[in-house]
Every structure is written in C-alpha cells, then in structure tokens.
Amino acid sequence: MTVTKLDSGKYRVDVRPQGRNGKRYRKTFTTKDEAVRYEKFMLATAHNKGWVEKPTDRRPLAELIELWWKHHGSQLPSGHSMHLKLQNIDELMGHPRACDIGRKLFADYQAMRMQSGIKPETINKARWLLNGVFTVLINTGNYHAENPMKGVKPVRVPVREMGFLSREDVQRLLAALDGDDLRAVKLCLATGGRWGEVKRLTRTAVIPHKVTYIITKNNRSRTIPISEELWKEITVGDSMQLFPGARYDRVRETLDTLFPWLPEGQALHVLRHTFASHFMMGGGNILTLQRILGHSNITQTMIYAHFSPDHLLDAVKLNPLQLT
Known part of the structure; x- marks a missing residue:
C-alpha cells in the first residue's frame, strides 16, 4: 500500500500509477479513507486517454434499434409498438449509420415529414424514441459517445382544444x-x-x-x-x-x-x-388528481387546473376595477 501515516496524524499517498518509471503523485489527506480513495482513483484512471478521440461508431441505426429492443424495449408494455415505429423511422431516414445521426439528419427528416402532412406530435414522438434508444444504449454500455439527439429541439406544437363530455x-x-x-x-x-x-x-x-x-x-x-x-x-x-x-x-x-x-x-x-x-370542477385537489391519473410530472396534470371552481378567482377580487 502506498498510503502512510505521518507523525502529524495525517495520511500521505505516494503512488506511481504508470509504474516505477512513471510520474510520481504525492498528496496528503486528513483521513485515511480519503487517502485510500484517492489512491484507488489514481490507479483506476492511470491508463485513461481522455485526449484520444474514440473511433467513429459506424454501426447501422437498425442494429442499435435491435440492441435497444434486447436490453429495454422488449420489457415495456408498449415496446412492440415502439419497436415498429423505430424501424419505420430508420427506413424513412434511409437506414443511416450511428455516426450520421444528429441535428442535420433529423432536421432533414423533420422537413420531409412536415411536407408530407405529418403532425408535429408524430415528429416529436420520433425524436423522443430516438433519444430513448441512445440513452438506453449509453446506460447499458453499448454506445460510447455522447447522445447524438442531444440538442435536437422538438417541434413547437400549438395548444389544442381538450374536449370532455358533460x-x-x-x-x-x-x-x-x-x-x-x-x-x-x-x-x-x-x-x-x-x-x-x-x-x-x-x-x-x-x-x-x-x-x-x-x-x-x-x-x-x-x-x-x-x-x-x-x-x-x-x-x-x-x-x-x-x-x-x-x-x-x-x-x-x-x-x-x-x-x-x-x-x-x-x-x-x-x-x-x-x-x-369533472374531478376538478367538483373541487378535487390537483395533487390527488395527479396520483389518480398516474402522471409522473405535475405539469401534465396542470392542464386541468382551470376547471377548479376557485382557479385564479382572485382576479375577480383584486383587479383594478374592484379596488377603486
């Protein structure tokens, strides 16, 4: 072990991660735990070459989709449907390679789909699906570059009327x-x-x-x-x-x-x-509604907030006409 206790009560790390002829690193810590963790870190990262660019991933997107299906998609309730959609996206994009995926390719795909009358929601779903593929592969160690869909913005979708039955x-x-x-x-x-x-x-x-x-x-x-x-x-x-x-x-x-x-x-x-x-019109609580509907984010539930009987009621009491 290269961790030694000094007379002062502190602990010194003295290590050559790359061998006897390699660079020497010495650092002093207050606790032994810190010193041991530093030593392990230096040894673990000694051979990392962060400055060396990783080789370009030339695998077909179709191959990555199948890896996604194997590691994640096949376990989802709607996985089969998502798998078919991803295969369709791959075909419409012209069967690109992983290194081709990015903002330009998706912008071309988006323009082509918009011209053919496809709704923005469908295009955004394609963006979400592709982003999910790379996220899963990165998390499972099957893709070693940055997510190429990072920075690809969704199409702005106008707020649509939400109908309900009386x-x-x-x-x-x-x-x-x-x-x-x-x-x-x-x-x-x-x-x-x-x-x-x-x-x-x-x-x-x-x-x-x-x-x-x-x-x-x-x-x-x-x-x-x-x-x-x-x-x-x-x-x-x-x-x-x-x-x-x-x-x-x-x-x-x-x-x-x-x-x-x-x-x-x-x-x-x-x-x-x-x-x-009707839940909100009857005076229901928005947080309770979130739990009932199973929304993971309250913003999804907030589209119903305006149905509450007292929603923004202070606008009636506190507007300048009432305060004069």
Whole structure:
C-alpha cells in the first residue's frame, strides 16, 4: 500500500500509477479513507486517454434499434409498438449509420415529414424514441459517445382544444352501450383509466372496492377506489379477463356518432379527460388528481387546473376595477 501515516496524524499517498518509471503523485489527506480513495482513483484512471478521440461508431441505426429492443424495449408494455415505429423511422431516414445521426439528419427528416402532412406530435414522438434508444444504449454500455439527439429541439406544437363530455353527454353515451363496452367505459369514467389499461385488467386486479392498474404507460401501478355498485357490476362473470368483449373500434364509433364536435384525435382519451375535468370542477385537489391519473410530472396534470371552481378567482377580487 502506498498510503502512510505521518507523525502529524495525517495520511500521505505516494503512488506511481504508470509504474516505477512513471510520474510520481504525492498528496496528503486528513483521513485515511480519503487517502485510500484517492489512491484507488489514481490507479483506476492511470491508463485513461481522455485526449484520444474514440473511433467513429459506424454501426447501422437498425442494429442499435435491435440492441435497444434486447436490453429495454422488449420489457415495456408498449415496446412492440415502439419497436415498429423505430424501424419505420430508420427506413424513412434511409437506414443511416450511428455516426450520421444528429441535428442535420433529423432536421432533414423533420422537413420531409412536415411536407408530407405529418403532425408535429408524430415528429416529436420520433425524436423522443430516438433519444430513448441512445440513452438506453449509453446506460447499458453499448454506445460510447455522447447522445447524438442531444440538442435536437422538438417541434413547437400549438395548444389544442381538450374536449370532455358533460353529465348529459355521459348519460347519452352510457345509454348507447351495453355489455363489456358499457362496463369498461364506466370504469374509465370512474377512475380516469386509459382504455388500454382498462381493457387489460384481469379479475385479480380488482378487490372490494378498489381497482389496481398494473400495466400502465409509465410502468407505475396505481390503485383507485371505486363504488360498491360499480365493483359489483364489473366483476360479473367468471372470465379471468375483466372485459373480454370490450371493443375499442365499437366504442369509438359510438363516440364519433353521438359527439361529432369532439376535437380530432382524442378518440377514447375523451373518457380520461372527462373524468379529470369533472374531478376538478367538483373541487378535487390537483395533487390527488395527479396520483389518480398516474402522471409522473405535475405539469401534465396542470392542464386541468382551470376547471377548479376557485382557479385564479382572485382576479375577480383584486383587479383594478374592484379596488377603486
């Protein structure tokens, strides 16, 4: 060991990391622990050549996508869909190499997609997916350069109208449905669950009087109370899957027929918006809503804040017209 205790009570490190003829490093520390850690650091980094540029990664993007699938994507609930999207992005980009990925290539891809009428949200999803591929590969030691998507800015997306159903609309919708479609929609409206989360529920995920969403968008399970009446209604039958007969396309067609005024692109997500909107209009707490919806960031939930009865109410009391 090259750590010695001095008469002063301090500890000195005297080490030649590169051997007898290499450069000598001496440093004094107050504690032995600090000295030992410094010695280990010097020995571990002695052969690092940070000034030497790493070789260019010429692997095809397609190969990196498959590594991402192996190490991460295959474990995600929506991994298969993400995998297909990444393969499509690779094809549209012309099957680039890893060293080709960056701001210029993605700018060209973005311009090409915009010209073909693709929505900004779809382009931003592609950016997010590619960034995720490199992040996973860096974290697993399968990519040794900086994330090439760093610095690639998302397309600015205008704030879109968020539609929701009134209480009368909800009654019209429920009257038009039956069977598993009706029961699944009721659970969506009662808990704010996404259609996919509700559709995948099994009988073991429902106990008196709670439902637990396990396979979720962010892989975080959440448990939400439900009424005894709804619990009895959704647990009829003996199938392991709770709503085996529920059909997305059938419910969506019903929504489109009854409410053609709903904003384009919402589809069955309007059920989740409806729950959240009525929750806030009824005086619900925004932090509680975040937990119910399973949002990892409060900013996602804040889009519903304006539904609160007292949202910015001080504007009425404290404006200059009232203060004169």
